[in-house]
Amino acid sequence: MSNSVSGSGAAGHPARLTGRAWGVLLVLCGAIFLEGIDVAMLNVALPSIRADLGLSTGMLSGVVSGYVLGYGGFMLLGGRAADLLGHRRMFVLWLAVFLAFSGLGGFATEGWMLLAARFATGVAAAFMAPAGLALVTSNFPEGPVRTKALGVYAGTAAGGFSLGLVAGGVLTSFGWRWVFFAPVILSALILAAALVLVRDTGGERPSGGFDLAGAFAVTGAMLLLVYGVVRLEHPGDGPGLTGGVFAAGLALLGLFVAVERRSSSPLVRLGILRSAPLVRVNVGALLFLFAFAGFQFLATLYLQELRGWNTMQTGLAMLVIGIDTVLAPTLTPRLVNRFGNTRVLFGGVVVAAVGYALFLPVGMDWTYTAMLPALLLLGLAFSLAYGPLTMAATEGVDEDEHGLAGGLLYTAMQFGTALGLSAVTAVSVAAGSGLDALRTALVVPVVAAVLGAVVIAFGLRTPRAASGPAQGALAESAATTV
Numbered sequence: 001m002s003n004s005v006s007g008s009g010a011a012g013h014p015a016r017l018t019g020r021a022w023g024v025l026l027v028l029c030g031a032i033f034l035e036g037i038d039v040a041m042l043n044v045a046l047p048s049i050r051a052d053l054g055l056s057t058g059m060l061s062g063v064v065s066g067y068v069l070g071y072g073g074f075m076l077l078g079g080r081a082a083d084l085l086g087h088r089r090m091f092v093l094w095l096a097v098f099l100a101f102s103g104l105g106g107f108a109t110e111g112w113m114l115l116a117a118r119f120a121t122g123v124a125a126a127f128m129a130p131a132g133l134a135l136v137t138s139n140f141p142e143g144p145v146r147t148k149a150l151g152v153y154a155g156t157a158a159g160g161f162s163l164g165l166v167a168g169g170v171l172t173s174f175g176w177r178w179v180f181f182a183p184v185i186l187s188a189l190i191l192a193a194a195l196v197l198v199r200d201t202g203g204e205r206p207s208g209g210f211d212l213a214g215a216f217a218v219t220g221a222m223l224l225l226v227y228g229v230v231r232l233e234h235p236g237d238g239p240g241l242t243g244g245v246f247a248a249g250l251a252l253l254g255l256f257v258a259v260e261r262r263s264s265s266p267l268v269r270l271g272i273l274r275s276a277p278l279v280r281v282n283v284g285a286l287l288f289l290f291a292f293a294g295f296q297f298l299a300t301l302y303l304q305e306l307r308g309w310n311t312m313q314t315g316l317a318m319l320v321i322g323i324d325t326v327l328a329p330t331l332t333p334r335l336v337n338r339f340g341n342t343r344v345l346f347g348g349v350v351v352a353a354v355g356y357a358l359f360l361p362v363g364m365d366w367t368y369t370a371m372l373p374a375l376l377l378l379g380l381a382f383s384l385a386y387g388p389l390t391m392a393a394t395e396g397v398d399e400d401e402h403g404l405a406g407g408l409l410y411t412a413m414q415f416g417t418a419l420g421l422s423a424v425t426a427v428s429v430a431a432g433s434g435l436d437a438l439r440t441a442l443v444v445p446v447v448a449a450v451l452g453a454v455v456i457a458f459g460l461r462t463p464r465a466a467s468g469p470a471q472g473a474l475a476e477s478a479a480t481t482v
Helices: 019-053 057-085 087-106 111-139 144-174 178-197 212-231 239-262 270-274 276-306 311-339 341-358 368-393 399-431 434-461 471-481
Strands: none
Touching (some): 019 087, 019 111, 019 178, 057 087, 057 111, 057 399, 087 399, 111 144, 111 399, 144 178, 144 311, 144 368, 239 270, 270 276, 276 341, 276 399, 311 341, 311 368, 341 434, 399 434
């Protein structure tokens, strides 16, 4: 990649990250951190929002699910738009939209205003996230430099979720509206830096235009399927309507497949789904985020509702999971260069399953010391798994389809998050209330993580091979790039 921002060494030696390359990477990391912290901060602020605006439980749930609907519904379209219209253009444009609607959410005086703002923010994230991932993969040459860059990127993304809990607790103490205003300040700084530093690599864009019929079909399908998942949180609330929503979503998905087979410029080239490693990575990502989202929700309920901890105490308790912010960009690239993506990813998912299992016997008299091993293991699991998932998402995919590959990955993650929340909520409601119901629901993340490990394990049968430079050279150069 002659237009990458990393410097090239002498023949036979890997490129290294230059000062400008670090600047570009920090801008892209800032955007994905912004997306993660935005979600986590809102979750902490929900009780304060309900108290101030007098929202019903349904409307409060809609504030969360509105973002999920926008994100999950438009992600594939966002990935394709990034490939067709330019990764930098879409990244900058939708970062500005993200900024605007996050700010508008802070001015909301009615529930519907907040819901609309969150939906629009989710749509903006759906276009921004795959463009950002594509910029990382296209700006850094394949090999140790890209591994390093994606390790930092993934660590920052994962850190946003854990650090957002603490930030949300702090900001909510000054007023819940700061949960919306603070991202505006951060996104404005990132946008200004992006305009100066970030450039497209000049690679070829795919030919053809937008497949509008396919876009409408898949966006409608994603919206309906995500809405159906959200309705699963209350299984007794109109099961016939929930079934109808799923049926309509699957029908639109079938229509989408039929349209793509006949389209000269498909929104999603169906051949990409014939790649077993790509499908395996996306299923693994779905199950990994399914488990984590469900566990995080249950742990928050345990600490705040059963133990009576405030938002600040809860955020600080979960802060230990943020060790992934340090380990992901330092430890994970070395392990990937030595053992390969699949082995490191498998190890991360197994560690997560062990962490969830250790939390199963949680009791009302548990000290924080008793919780700490499980939380530490989850931080380590995120360090080992999130980066390799991001790296593997575009492995073997042509550069002009990196936006699409990123869209598929983030769609899987968003569906996993929505499914995890809905599944643990449904199980908890069905099991009754109190600690016993919570313990029953905690089994769900364990099962999801074990299934994720099984899916990833199928990839262990494939011999590990390096693409580009010899694997030995990658291992030898790891120390110089980390």
